[in-house]
Amino acid sequence: MTYPTAPHAGYAYGGTREIPAVPGGGVIADPSNPDAGGFRWSRLSGGAPWAGSAWSTGGITDRPNTGGMLATPDPDSALVRLTAWWSGSPYLRITRLLEGQTAPTPVRGAYPKIVRTPTRRNACTNPSGEVSTAGWVQGANTTVTNPADAGAPAGANVIRLAAAAAGSVNTTIPCAVPTDMAAPISFALRLSAAPSGALTITGTWTVPGLLGSTSTVNTTLTMSAATLAGYVGSFARTPVLSMDPPVGAVQGALQLSIAGLPAGATADIDAVLIGDSGDYFDGDMLLGAWSGPVGLSASTLAGTQVIEDREAPLDVPLRYVMTAPDQPGFQVITEPVVLQSRRRLWLSHPLTGQVLEVLVKREPKQTYKIEQELLRVIGRKRPVPVTAAQRADAEGTLEIATARFDDRDQLKQMLDDGAPLLLRMPADHGHGPGEWMSFADVDIEVKGHRAQSGTRHFTLPYAVVDPPALPPVAA
Numbered sequence: 001m002t003y004p005t006a007p008h009a010g011y012a013y014g015g016t017r018e019i020p021a022v023p024g025g026g027v028i029a030d031p032s033n034p035d036a037g038g039f040r041w042s043r044l045s046g047g048a049p050w051a052g053s054a055w056s057t058g059g060i061t062d063r064p065n066t067g068g069m070l071a072t073p074d075p076d077s078a079l080v081r082l083t084a085w086w087s088g089s090p091y092l093r094i095t096r097l098l099e100g101q102t103a104p105t106p107v108r109g110a111y112p113k114i115v116r117t118p119t120r121r122n123a124c125t126n127p128s129g130e131v132s133t134a135g136w137v138q139g140a141n142t143t144v145t146n147p148a149d150a151g152a153p154a155g156a157n158v159i160r161l162a163a164a165a166a167g168s169v170n171t172t173i174p175c176a177v178p179t180d181m182a183a184p185i186s187f188a189l190r191l192s193a194a195p196s197g198a199l200t201i202t203g204t205w206t207v208p209g210l211l212g213s214t215s216t217v218n219t220t221l222t223m224s225a226a227t228l229a230g231y232v233g234s235f236a237r238t239p240v241l242s243m244d245p246p247v248g249a250v251q252g253a254l255q256l257s258i259a260g261l262p263a264g265a266t267a268d269i270d271a272v273l274i275g276d277s278g279d280y281f282d283g284d285m286l287l288g289a290w291s292g293p294v295g296l297s298a299s300t301l302a303g304t305q306v307i308e309d310r311e312a313p314l315d316v317p318l319r320y321v322m323t324a325p326d327q328p329g330f331q332v333i334t335e336p337v338v339l340q341s342r343r344r345l346w347l348s349h350p351l352t353g354q355v356l357e358v359l360v361k362r363e364p365k366q367t368y369k370i371e372q373e374l375l376r377v378i379g380r381k382r383p384v385p386v387t388a389a390q391r392a393d394a395e396g397t398l399e400i401a402t403a404r405f406d407d408r409d410q411l412k413q414m415l416d417d418g419a420p421l422l423l424r425m426p427a428d429h430g431h432g433p434g435e436w437m438s439f440a441d442v443d444i445e446v447k448g449h450r451a452q453s454g455t456r457h458f459t460l461p462y463a464v465v466d467p468p469a470l471p472p473v474a475a
Contacts, residue, residue: 027335028068030286036070036083037335066289067302069094069322069332073312073339078346078355078424080309080339082110082320084332085302087289088119089324094307098433099317099336106470107320108350110307117303123183123275124298125174127282128152129159131295135174139257142169153188153235154271154280161258161267168197169267173254175274176298177203183243184277185221185254190235190268191228197259199223201241205249217246225260235270240277310348310355313433314341314424341426348422349414350468356410358423359403361457364396393464398423398437404454408444411458415442420465437462 029038067086074081084092091112095104126135129146136159138144143162152158161169177183185201203219221241230236245252254274258267271280283290283299291298312318317336348355371388402408414421424434443459 030070033070033072036072037337039068039070039332039334042331042333043329066300066327067322067324067332068286069320069334071318071320071334071337073337075340075342077308078310078312078314078339078344078348078357080312080318080320080337082107082307082309084110084113084305084307084322085287086115086322086324086327086332087300087302089115089302089326091115091325092305093323095321096309096312097319097321098313099319104321107307107309108311108470109353110309111470113305113307115303115305117305119303120276120278120281120301122273122282122299122301123175123177124272125176125292126159126296127272127280127299128154128270128295129157130155130284131293133159134296135172137172139170139172139255141165141167142171144171149268149270151190151235152270153237154282155284157270158190159269161269163261163263163265166263167261168257168259169261170255170257173201173256173272173274175254175272177243177245177252177254178275179205179245179249179252181245183245183275184240185243185272185274186238186240186277186280187272188235188237188270188280189228189231191232191258191261191265192267193262193265194229194232195225195258195260195265197261198225199228199256199258201243202255202257203243203245204253204255205246206251207246207248208250217249219244219246228258235268237271237280308353310353311350311422311424311434312339313427314339314346315427316433341424343426345426346424347411347414348424349419350422351417351419352414354410354414356407356414358407358411359401361399361401364398366394366396368392368394394435395463396461398439398458398460398462400458400460402454402456402458406454408454408456412442412444415439415460420468422467435464436467438465 027038027040030036069082069084072081082094084094086092091114092110093112094107094110096107097104133144133146136144141164143164145160146157147160148156149158161171163169199222201221205217205219207215207217209215221243223238273280281288281299281301283294285301287304288299288301291300315338317338319336320334322332345358345360346355347358368391370391373386374383375386376383400411402411420436420438422434422436425431440461445457445459447455447457
């Protein structure tokens with residue numbers, strides 16, 4: 001499948017804002033990870049819990065573009081690996097939905113999932129001139145354009161400062177510069193000729209005074225002419241320069257100048273990053289988001305959270321749904337993925353996350369008990385039954401064989417604390433998405449006469465029970 005249209009085509013991922021006749025918005029995918037299913041944005045609306053979502057009848061294509069989720073099945077580990085992000089959110093809630101299921105199931109370890117990786121922020125409001133030169137105000141002796149450039153480090157355009165006559169070029173850098181902390185600044189720079197003067201970034205700050213008065217304070221950063229000589233003819237990224245605002249500043253602006261350029265010389269600027277000292281990013285990247293108009297606003301880059309769903313049913317289509325507290329009206333929905341069983345059976349522990357492939361010797365005989373009392377009444381031929389309102393779920397005896405000491409030891413460890421274990425089978429075995437089993441006494445038998453053989457037979461009386469409760473918070 002291809003996703004060729006705006007706003008992200010040609011960048012880290014491609015996606016459409018909407019697909020005709022498809023509710024829930026356009027599919028967004030990561031071409032670098034073809035095994036992962038894509039995702040859609042959907043607006044939560046209406047009275048039903050999932051009205052407006054991809055599986056309802058009233059999908060809405062608007063999306064906030066602040067996060068997403070990719071689901072990658074890993075059949076050899078019997079899990080689905082979720083990569084999730086949401087800019088600025090303190091925690092996420094992720095649920096699993098089977099095709100045809102009306103109520104989603106919370107994913108263990110991700111309901112909620114506390115976000116430990118901070119969101120990065122780029123304060124530059126036009127970092128690479130992809131749309132226009134908005135905010136790059138040309139100063140004296142300077143013409144500002146945004147030509148297309150095949151060598152652009154980010155996107156397809158650059159910001160070009162051209163000197164009308166010999167001397168300096170001057171421009172304002174569009175940004176919402178932080179006033180409460182030092183602001184790291186870096187960008188890609190290419191010069192057509194070596195300047196005889198320095199590059200200077202000037203911060204102009206408004207500082208409140210007494211009785212409602214204000215004052216203006218300037219701070220500067222410089223790069224010498226000798227350093228700038230290394231930027232002639234090809235793009236290179238500047239070192240990170242740190243702009244410190246004065247104490248009490250409430251507003252700031254940044255101006256850039258390069259002195260001593262010959263007439264007609266140009267300075268090309270691209271991939272401007274303000275407020276963060278890491279690698280460049282903007283809202284067009286897979287984990288990025290624009291705070292306003294695409295290409296003309298500040299941007300964020302969310303940290304990824306990796307969750308492994310070790311209880312995902314086998315051989316059936318699954319969707320994952322993510323919500324976040326800071327945008328309660330929206331949800332992210334993955335495209336259906338299938339975790340293939342490859343004819344294997346697995347036991348999972350709810351607390352430790354251990355997953356073990358097991359060999360079940362035979363389909364167990366199952367007993368469905370019911371609480372019942374028969375009352376013998378004098379003069380009546382037949383007794384009167386007093387019966388519970390519901391029959392209990394299955395009980396039986398599971399026989400499992402292990403071939404190696406490592407598997408024997410892991411199974412014993414999984415059984416040690418008495419927690420229910422999840423047995424997942426291929427879908428055509430007829431046991432649904434899996435059964436939680438509480439095991440009673442455990443018998444382990446050595447088959448044959450060789451104690452050094454790793455083969456062990458476990459006899460496990462069990463009762464099917466409800467899933468263990470989710471922990472209140474997942475770190």
